[in-house]
Amino acid sequence: MAPPGEQMPQATEWKRKVEAYRETLTDAQPDILVMIGSDHFHQIFLDNYPQFLIGKAASYDATFYNEEREFGLPTYTLTGDEGMSRFLHQSLLAQDFDLAFSNELKVDHSIVCPIITLRPQNDLPIVPIYTNIFAPPLSSPRRFFELGRAIRKAIGDYPSDKRIAAIGTGHLSLELGGPRQFMETGPDPEFDRKAIDWLRAGDIEAILASVTHESMEASGNATHGFLNFILMLGVAGSTEADYIDNLDLFHTMEAYFTWFPKEIG
């Protein structure tokens, strides 16, 4: 972490918000973490790009030289859960979601940053799932939502008394490598406000009526990371969020949501 003189002005508030968000995961007392993120041309490239991919390995290294260079990320080793990976993969195939798989996956910041922020003790096994939000053409917003529903069903069907949390990372409006990058706000604050309201209410119909690949592109060339939020709403089940927070960082709006499982009657 940067020394206090070099920290961004929001550092103290960011830390407070992340710690409060972390408590929602701690309170859920999880045993296994299903981590949904997206590779950013670290292991996966255009010679062979899957729309969706599941990691099936006993451990996962992180991260990459160019992420250490650019973000100062530390290296990590995350423990996997091959049994859970295998079950999820087969369940998703049976639900007609044909995920690619990897038995040797080095994960990037999309998986490691939520571990650093939400589970810094890194003491739980993970199952990583990667989505393509990055190399067009992309799957439809509805497909992301439906994959979320299928992941939720697979988790529910897992024959175990383990407690499983799903953690997804994505973003609201974002521009990278374009004229609207690194402004004082994200490239489309109006989209950000609407997106937070949709997720707060769990309003998938409003999202699907408004959000297209073209509309995301217009909100910022990297806004397609919002597709992972849509997927997570699928995992949650288009219901009101139990915990909502956000923070306006200098170039993007961060938003944090938690849905706790409703007890099955």
Next chain:
Amino acid sequence: MSKYYVNKFLFTVDRDPRLLSRYTEEPRSFVSVWEQSIGSRLIGNEAEASTAHAFTEEERRALIEHDFVTLFEMGAHFFLNLTLFIGIYDEPYREKLGPLAFQRAFASKLGHWRGKAYPSIMT
């Protein structure tokens, strides 16, 4: 035109500190070396060559000149085009002009694209 091959250049160089250093110091000779002996390697298989792609003259020139504006306009992937040149220019800009100076200069050089549909990155 090969957007894929331009992206392959950016991808292979960004991920390897030795290649990045050579591309920073001697871009003209490095691009030539890359075309002769690196670009043709099938990713993930050092022993196999691929003859599927080559640069156009304009792509070669843009890479030699670190011309990220032209690369953006050709539809190079925004993430690779940004991270590679951050890797080269972030530090010198920061030392002279402060944090994020390069990122903001990058945005400013693309200012004429504000409000327009960007060139497609689809490959």
